[in-house]
Structures are given as structure tokens and as C-alpha cells.
Amino acid sequence: xxxxxxxxxxxxxxxxxxxxxxxxxxxxxxxxxxxxxxxxxxxxxxxxxxxxxxxxxxxxxxxxxxxxxxxxxxxxxxxxxxxxxxxxxxxxxxxxxxxxxxxxxxxxxxxxxxxxxxxxxxxxxxxxxxxxxxxxxxxxxxxxxxxxxxxxxxxxxxxxxxxxxxxxxxxxxxxxxxxxxxxxxxxxxxxxxxxxxxxxxxxxxxxxxxxxxxxxxxxxxxxxxxxxxxxxxxxxxxxxxxxxxxxxxxxxxxxxxxxxxxxxxxxxxxxxxxxxxxxxxxxxxxxxxxxxxxxxxxxxxxxxxxxxxxxxxxxxxxxxxxxxxxxxxxxxxxxxxxxxxxxxxxxxxxxxxxxxxxxxxxxxxxxxxxxxxxxxxxxxxxxxxxxxxxxxxxxxxxxxxxxxxxxxxxxxxxxxxxxxxxxxxxxxx
Amino acid sequence: xxxxxxxxxxxxxxxxxxxxxxxxxxxxxxxxxxxxxxxxxxxxxxxxxxxxxxxxxxxxxxxxxxxxxxxxxxxxxxxxxxxxxxxxxxxxxxxxxxxxxxxxxxxxxxxxxxxxxxxxxxxxxxxxxxxxxxxxxxxxxxxxxxxxxxxxxxxxxxxxxxxxxxxxxxxxxxxxxxxxxxxxxxxxxxxxxxxxxxxxxxxxxxxxxxxxxxxxxxxxxxxxxxxxxxxxxxxxxxxxxxxxxxxxxxxxxxxxxxxxxxxxxxxxxxxxxxxxxxxxxxxxxxxxxxxxxxxxxxxxxxxxxxxxxxxxxxxxxxxxxxxxxxxxxxxxxxxxxxxxxxxxxxxxxxxxxxxxxxxxxxxxxxxxxxxxxxxxxxxxxxxxxxxxxxxxxxxxxxxxxxxxxxxxxxxxxxxxxxxxxxxxxxxxx
Numbered sequence: 001x002x003x004x005x006x007x008x009x010x011x012x013x014x015x016x017x018x019x020x021x022x023x024x025x026x027x028x029x030x031x032x033x034x035x036x037x038x039x040x041x042x043x044x045x046x047x048x049x050x051x052x053x054x055x056x057x058x059x060x061x062x063x064x065x066x067x068x069x070x071x072x073x074x075x076x077x078x079x080x081x082x083x084x085x086x087x088x089x090x091x092x093x094x095x096x097x098x099x100x101x102x103x104x105x106x107x108x109x110x111x112x113x114x115x116x117x118x119x120x121x122x123x124x125x126x127x128x129x130x131x132x133x134x135x136x137x138x139x140x141x142x143x144x145x146x147x148x149x150x151x152x153x154x155x156x157x158x159x160x161x162x163x164x165x166x167x168x169x170x171x172x173x174x175x176x177x178x179x180x181x182x183x184x185x186x187x188x189x190x191x192x193x194x195x196x197x198x199x200x201x202x203x204x205x206x207x208x209x210x211x212x213x214x215x216x217x218x219x220x221x222x223x224x225x226x227x228x229x230x231x232x233x234x235x236x237x238x239x240x241x242x243x244x245x246x247x248x249x250x251x252x253x254x255x256x257x258x259x260x261x262x263x264x265x266x267x268x269x270x271x272x273x274x275x276x277x278x279x280x281x282x283x284x285x286x287x288x289x290x291x292x293x294x295x296x297x298x299x300x301x302x303x304x305x306x307x308x309x310x311x312x313x314x315x316x317x318x319x320x321x322x323x324x325x326x327x328x329x330x331x332x333x334x335x336x337x338x339x340x341x342x343x344x345x346x347x348x349x350x351x352x353x354x355x356x357x358x359x360x361x362x363x364x365x366x367x368x369x370x371x372x373x374x375x376x377x378x379x380x381x382x383x384x385x386x387x388x389x390x391x392x393x394x395x396x397x398x399x400x401x402x403x404x405x406x407x408x409x410x411x412x413x414x415x416x417x418x419x420x421x422x423x424x425x426x427x428x429x
Numbered sequence: 430x431x432x433x434x435x436x437x438x439x440x441x442x443x444x445x446x447x448x449x450x451x452x453x454x455x456x457x458x459x460x461x462x463x464x465x466x467x468x469x470x471x472x473x474x475x476x477x478x479x480x481x482x483x484x485x486x487x488x489x490x491x492x493x494x495x496x497x498x499x500x501x502x503x504x505x506x507x508x509x510x511x512x513x514x515x516x517x518x519x520x521x522x523x524x525x526x527x528x529x530x531x532x533x534x535x536x537x538x539x540x541x542x543x544x545x546x547x548x549x550x551x552x553x554x555x556x557x558x559x560x561x562x563x564x565x566x567x568x569x570x571x572x573x574x575x576x577x578x579x580x581x582x583x584x585x586x587x588x589x590x591x592x593x594x595x596x597x598x599x600x601x602x603x604x605x606x607x608x609x610x611x612x613x614x615x616x617x618x619x620x621x622x623x624x625x626x627x628x629x630x631x632x633x634x635x636x637x638x639x640x641x642x643x644x645x646x647x648x649x650x651x652x653x654x655x656x657x658x659x660x661x662x663x664x665x666x667x668x669x670x671x672x673x674x675x676x677x678x679x680x681x682x683x684x685x686x687x688x689x690x691x692x693x694x695x696x697x698x699x700x701x702x703x704x705x706x707x708x709x710x711x712x713x714x715x716x717x718x719x720x721x722x723x724x725x726x727x728x729x730x731x732x733x734x735x736x737x738x739x740x741x742x743x744x745x746x747x748x749x750x751x752x753x754x755x756x757x758x759x760x761x762x763x764x765x766x767x768x769x770x771x772x773x774x775x776x777x778x779x780x781x782x783x784x785x786x787x788x789x790x791x792x793x794x795x796x797x798x799x800x801x802x803x804x805x806x807x808x809x810x811x812x813x814x815x816x817x818x819x820x821x822x823x824x825x826x827x828x829x830x831x832x833x834x835x836x837x838x839x840x841x842x843x844x845x846x847x848x849x850x851x852x853x854x855x856x857x858x
Contacts, residue, residue: 022577022719032762033576033644123752129574135720137566137574144573145558145566147462148451148740215462273726276705290451290737291564291727297702298723308719311577323552325754333461 002036002322007314008073009043010066010089011080015103016043017055018307019077024056030311034318042069071096075317077310078102083110094118094126099317099326101310103130109204109220112211116330125317125327132205133158133282135305136298137312142212143328149290151213154252155427156284157277158205160300161196162228162248164188164280169236170245176231188280198227199248202263206250210261214254215334224262224341231265235422238351238393239267242377245275246424253344258337260344267349267426342402347376347429349395351422352411356390360416364392367410373399376429389418395429431465431751436743437502438472439495439518440509444532444559445472446484447736448506453485459740463747471498500525504746506739507531512539523547523555528746528755530739532559538633538649541640545759554746554756561634562587562711564734565727566741571641572757578719580642583681584856585713586706587634589729590625591657591677593617593709598665599674605660617709627656628677631692635679639690643683644763647690653770655693664851667780667822668696671806673855674704680856682773687766689773696778696855771831776805776858778824780851781840785819789845793821796839802828805858818847824858
């Protein structure tokens with residue numbers, strides 16, 4: 001058994017507490033797996049007076065001096081979140097030769113390359129399994145297991161809060177506002193749910209996934225993002241009528257022209273594996289050149305699941321301290337162009353209120369034809385609105401998002417069209 | 430970019446050919462991901478005259494002298510299968526300091542510790558992702574991503590041939606012999622299907638999975654194994670009636686007393702994720718202390734999927750040659766006792782032909798009571814056999830396998846019982 005390795009923890013919220021507790025309770029197993037004991041030498045917090053009994057950390061280990069703490073550790077776990085001071089502290093830790101583990105998707109999505117460059121230069125681990133899809137081993141498989149394959153597509157449910165909401169809407173027919181309030185009561189949604197419902201959380205995760213999958217730097221700002229606030233009970237019902245569910249998906253694609261990453265509510269056929277992911281669970285579907293279709297499923301959040309991912313990274317980084325070497329470096333050699341949403345290929349579900357008069361279908365169809373968008377199916381809604389309006393629901397074949405957007409624009413200009421009340425992208429139809 | 434790394438390939442069947450082809454076709458990407466070119470220096474085969482155009486390997490690289498070849502390489506890929514000469518060649522390669530990648534489940538299940546000891550002593554990679562569940566990143570997640578967690582259970586479909594057969598029987602109602610013949614025609618089953626249908630393939634995989642999951646040496650011979658040849662069309666129909674499918678599962682459990690690993694046909698509720706795995710696909714379900722439930726899904730066999738796993742391992746081993754360090758060592762520190770099948774907890778589905786006379790149900794129930802096995806449900810079959818026999822189907826609650834076996838033994842001795850025509854274990858009911 002080698003000398004003990006000093007571990008510093010930055011942040012002691014629910015995940016940090018679970019990690020700290022595990023470091024104590026599972027110390028013998030962790031030492032045996034690493035080949036050296038892991039010794040928690042300090043926990044940086046903002047408020048020393050806040051009691052944290054669930055962490056099991058002795059009072060004297062808490063400190064407000066994170067800057068000093070990171071220079072005293074072989075391994076640093078960052079669970080503070082946010083850009084600063086997390087970035088400066090991680091860079092300082094790396095500079096002092098520590099392997100670092102972080103769950104900070106915001107920081108990685110905004111400025112991953114800076115961290116990578118520092119870690120690569122110093123030859124230390126930078127790992128962040130917990131930043132995407134919580135407990136699911138996904139980033140290590142992408143960085144290592146699939147390093148000899150070519151990933152064509154990553155498509156996944158990477159935000160549990162929105163999946164809980166959309167799943168509940170699907171099962172109960174309730175409105176989003178109602179289900180969101182319930183999710184907040186149950187603790188599945190934050191008091192300020194913006195990051196989840198607007199898709200920002202999934203957006204940062206999509207950037208991380210696309211970067212790893214395509215060996216190309218993709219930042220959060222490169223990811224097209226639409227949240228779920230516009231999804232109505234009627235959308236969910238319409239989806240159900242055509243055998244689909246609505247999911248907030250992160251979709252990263254590689255084509256001959258480049259790569260794209262986007263987050264938006266998406267119609268998915270009920271027969272698709274992702275459609276069967278319920279509640280707050282996460283699942284990510286990969287399509288690769290050699291392995292073909294792969295799916296990973298598990299809990300995307302929660303203190304203990306996230307701690308599992310953090311500790312897995314920690315054990316690996318610790319093994320490297322004992323045995324030499326380090327985890328994979330940044331792999332961004334491909335430098336593939338990042339395509340705007342306008343040029344990505346998708347299909348649309350469109351719901352229209354149209355005037356119920358002769359020739360209207362032909363004129364609607366004509367707008368699609370003008371933009372070279374082909375209609376996959378069209379149905380007239382059973383419910384007719386008042387004032388002589390009829391309901392039309394259309395699903396298109398795949399086309400560029402630009403052509404589809406122009407089609408919707410054209411439909412809105414048509415005299416026969418009273419309203420385009422829903423536009424949702426669809427996958428796997 | 431570092432100096433080229435010399436790669437030797439042992440075996441050039443369908444997987445070997447796919448790996449060789451990929452090494453050439455994807456050379457630039459692989460070099461960029463490793464930080465050094467990978468140069469194929471030789472392919473060991475038994476028969477130099479057999480044409481292998483699909484491998485794309487120049488004739489001069491083929492050799493029958495595998496013993497020499499492994500001493501000339503930095504990285505050795507073993508795809509010959511079988512115990513010898515694969516073991517000797519891998520040990521020789523390790524001795525010469527090469528990192529080794531193998532898909533040889535038979536060898537690992539029979540004598541993994543010998544390979545580990547050699548690799549650990551020499552500080553080189555020993556990786557074998559392709560040996561279990563083909564393309565699915567599963568072993569690296571177990572060895573690395575979940576190294577800070579405690580796996581309680583591994584339960585999976587790890588043999589595509591038997592899943593194809595059982596799935597087809599479920600969908601068509603056909604007999605096993607009929608479906609097996611079709612599977613052989615389609616190439617899903619070998620001409621000699623023994624290793625698959627008798628469960629031996631899954632048995633070796635279960636040993637590998639249990640070893641990694643529980644940090645304890647589990648050999649193939651420690652795994653209780655029953656194949657699918659006894660599964661009848663009637664079993665499948667009965668399973669369907671109680672909302673189940675029959676799957677050949679590898680089940681590795683950790684309890685307070687120790688660990689167990691077994692392979693047998695198993696009733697699984699249709700609502701369980703493993704029930705939805707169709708055709709030749711594989712899926713593995715994990716239950717861990719921190720992460721909770723995880724599932725991995727993908728192709729378990731095939732040249733290109735298996736090549737994906739081999740190449741992933743190869744890239745990692747190559748990165749270690751460039752950057753230093755090596756993959757995880759053997760982790761068998763826990764030395765947990767291996768429990769015999771008799772002491773593992775399972776539940777049973779039992780079908781009986783009983784004499785249709787007063788008091789029979791009470792006497793049958795009494796046998797269960799004597800062995801302290803609790804009946805979960807009992808139904809009288811709609812079909813009555815000739816000669817005054819009635820059909821009884823029972824599902825038990827969990828009990829030790831010994832108690833269940835003794836119960837079945839007791840039932841067979843009962844005068845009222847004409848035949849115990851089916852006994853199947855069940856999970857997740």
C-alpha cells in the first residue's frame with residue numbers, strides 16, 4: 001500500500017456531503033481499489049457556521065480558504081458549480097500538480113479548453129463524469145471505450161427535471177404549469193427552475209457530449225437551445241395521437257459537412273427506447289460506425305448517484321497518482337465545422353388552424369412544395385374550432401431546419417391560415 | 430506526435446479482419462487520438478494460404494510464427510480464442526512489455542488471475558472489453574467508472590444467439606428446435622451451437638462480470654450454468670400468461686454472505702427493461718449502492734461491434750505507451766466467499782400435472798409449507814390433460830434454491846403429482 005493521497009473537496013452541498021461521507025465509510029474499499037488510502041484533508045465552504053452533519057466531516061476540516069486548500073492536495077474535487085471561483089481554483093490545483101475531478105458542466109461548456117490545456121501541460125487527470133447524466137458511466141465510455149470507433153450521433157435525455165415534467169404531462173394530461181408546481185413540491189425542480197425548463201442545463205451537457213463524441217471543441221454557446229415552456233397539453237395529446245411522446249432531447253450529430261448540437265422538445269415514437277424513459281431518469285442513445293446503436297440508462301441526478309460518478313473519477317485519478325500516467329487528454333484534433341441549426345436536418349410536427357374552405361389543403365401543401373419540404377403525413381383534427389376554422393396536423397419528412405422554418409413562415413402568411421399553434425421537431429419517425 | 434507503436438494481431442477471423450481493416454482505414458484518426466501512429470507489424474494465422482481480402486492486410490504481414498511476432502510488438506491483440514496457445518502467447522507478449530488486448534472470455538474465465546499477475550508485475554495493460562457483451566462499453570465502466578461504488582447485482586442478457594432464439598419463440602410460438610435451425614441458417618447460431626445453447630458462453634462472461642463487480646476472483650467453474658435446451662413452447666406460453674418472457678440471464682449477486690453467479694433460463698416480467706431486449710441484442714442491468722439502477726444496451730456480437738471494443742482497448746493501451754501508466758490492475762482484494770447455487774435466493778415457476786381429486790391442492794400446498802417456501806400465486810391451467818389430470822402452475826416467493834429444489838423433489842414424490850413438467854427460475858416478479 002502506497003502513502004496516503006490527500007483529497008480536497010471544494011463545496012459541501014448535498015453531493016459534496018455524500019462524497020465526504022463515502023470517503024469515510026468506504027475508506028477501506030477505496031484504499032484497496034486505489035492501492036493507497038485516500039485522506040480527506042479539507043473541505044472548502046463559504047459559511048463555516050452552517051452545520052453539515054450528513055457529511056460526517058470533522059469540524060476542523062472545514063475551511064473558507066479554498067485557495068490554500070487546493071495547494072495542499074494530491075486530488076481536488078470541485079463541486080461548487082459556477083464559473084468563478086471554480087475555474088481559478090481548479091487551475092491553481094492543476095498548477096500544483098493535483099488531479100482534478102469536477103461536476104461543473106457550466107464551466108466545462110463555457111471554458112473546457114482552458115482547463116484541458118492546463119491539465120495536459122501538467123500531465124494530470126481532468127475528469128468530469130458527474131457533469132453529464134449523473135450516475136451513468138457515459139463520458140469515460142466516450143473518451144476511452146469508444147476511442148477506436150466513430151460516433152455519428154448522440155441523442156439523449158440528460159435533464160431529469162424536464163423529463164419528469166413531460167412524462168407526467170403525458171401520463172396525466174395536465175398542463176405544464178401544474179406539473180411544474182408539483183415537481184417543485186417534490187424536489188424534482190428547483191424554486192427557480194429556469195436552468196432546467198429553458199434547456200440551459202441540457203445545453204451545457206450537449207456541448208460536453210458533442211466535444212467528446214466528435215473530437216471537436218463545441219462550447220455551450222454553439223448549441224441551439226429551446227426549452228419546454230412552450231409545450232402545451234394539446235401538444236402532448238397530439239403527439240400521443242400519432243404514437244409519439246414529447247421529450248427534451250440533446251441531439252449531437254455528425255454529418256459530411258460538420259457537427260451540430262441542439263436541445264429542444266422533440267417528438268419521439270413510443271417504440272423508441274428513449275420514449276420508455278420515465279420520471280427523472282436519464283438515458284443516452286449513441287449511434288456509432290462500428291458498434292452501431294448503444295444505449296445507457298440510469299439516474300441523472302441526486303446526491304448518491306452523482307457521488308458514484310465523482311468517486312469513480314477520483315479512484316481513477318488516484319490510481320494514476322500511484323501507478324503513473326493520467327487519464328485521457330483533450331481530444332479536439334478533428335476541428336470539424338460546427339453547423340448552425342438552420343443547416344441541420346430535422347423533421348417537424350406542425351399544427352395549424354385554417355379556414356374551412358375549398359382549396360385550403362392545396363394552398364397549404366403548396367407552401368411546403370415551394371420550400372421543397374415533403375409532407376410525411378397530414379390529418380385533419382377531429383375537433384373543429386369555432387368560427388369555421390378547421391385543425392390541421394402535419395408531419396414533414398426530414399429537411400434543413402432553414403427550409404422548415406421558411407415553410408412555417410410561409411404558412412403564417414397564408415390568408416387561409418388563422419394560426420400556426422404548434423411547431424415541434426421530431427426524431428426517429 | 431510520438432514514434433509509431435507496433436501492433437501485432439493474433440488471429441484473423443471476422444473480428445480480426447475488421448480490426449485490421451480499421452487500423453488501416455482509420456489510421457489518421459487513431460494516430461491523432463493516441464498521439465502516435467499505430468503500425469500493424471504482423472498478423473499471426475494458422476494457414477498462410479487462406480485468402481483474407483476483407484482484412485486489407487498485405488500478404489507479407491501474415492505469419493505463422495506467433496511466438497516471434499509477439500516479441501516484436503508494443504501492443505498485442507489476441508483474437509484466436511481458446512486456452513492454448515492464446516495463454517502462452519499473451520504471457521510471452523506481456524513478458525516482453527507489450528500491452529495486451531483480448532476478447533478471449535474462455536481464457537479469462539478459466540485463468541484470468543495468471544494473466545493479471547503477469548500484466549500487473551510488468552505494469553502493462555490487460556484489457557478485454559470485447560470478451561463480454563461485444564460492443565457495449567461495460568467492463569471499463571465496471572473497472573473504472575464504478576470503482577467508487579459498490580455493485581450489488583449484475584443481471585444481463587450476454588448471449589445474443591439464445592436471446593434471438595427465445596425472442597423468436599416468444600413472438601411466433603414455435604418450438605426451440607425449429608427456431609434454432611432458422612438461427613443457424615441466418616448465421617445467428619453456429620453449426621455446433623453447444624457453447625451458446627448450453628449456456629457455456631454466458632457462463633464465462635458471468636465469471637468475468639462477477640469478478641470485476643465484486644472485486645473477488647470468480648472462475649467459470651464457480652458459475653452455476655443451465656442452458657436453454659429444456660425450454661419448451663409451452664414454457665414460453667405459460668410465461669406469457671403471467672406477463673413474463675423467458676430470457677437466458679447471467680445473474681451475479683452480492684449478499685451479506687458472499688457472492689454468487691449463475692446462468693439459467695429466467696422468467697422476467699414484460700415490464701422489466703431486460704424483457705424489451707429483442708433479437709441478438711445484449712443488455713446488462715446493474716444495481717449499485719450509490720448509482721442505483723443502470724442499464725447498458727447494444728450489440729453483443731458481430732465483427733464490427735466487437736472490433737469497436739477491441740480498438741477502444743487498443744487506443745487506451747496505446748495512450749498509456751505514449752503517456753505512461755497503465756490500465757487498472759486486478760482488483761480481487763475483497764476475497765468474498767462464493768456461494769453455491771443452493772444458498773442463493775430465487776423464486777420458481779413450477780408446472781405440475783396433478784390427479785384431479787379432492788384435497789390435491791392442500792397436499793401440494795403442504796409440500797411448499799414443509800420446506801418453508803411461500804407460494805406467490807397459483808393457477809389451474811385452462812387445459813386439462815386426459816386421464817383425469819389437471820394442470821397446476823405455481824409461482825413461489827423468493828427462497829433458497831435448496832429449499833426450492835427440495836420442494837420440487839417433494840412434489841415429485843406426491844402420489845397426486847403425475848409430473849413436474851417445468852421448473853424455471855424467475856426474477857423481478
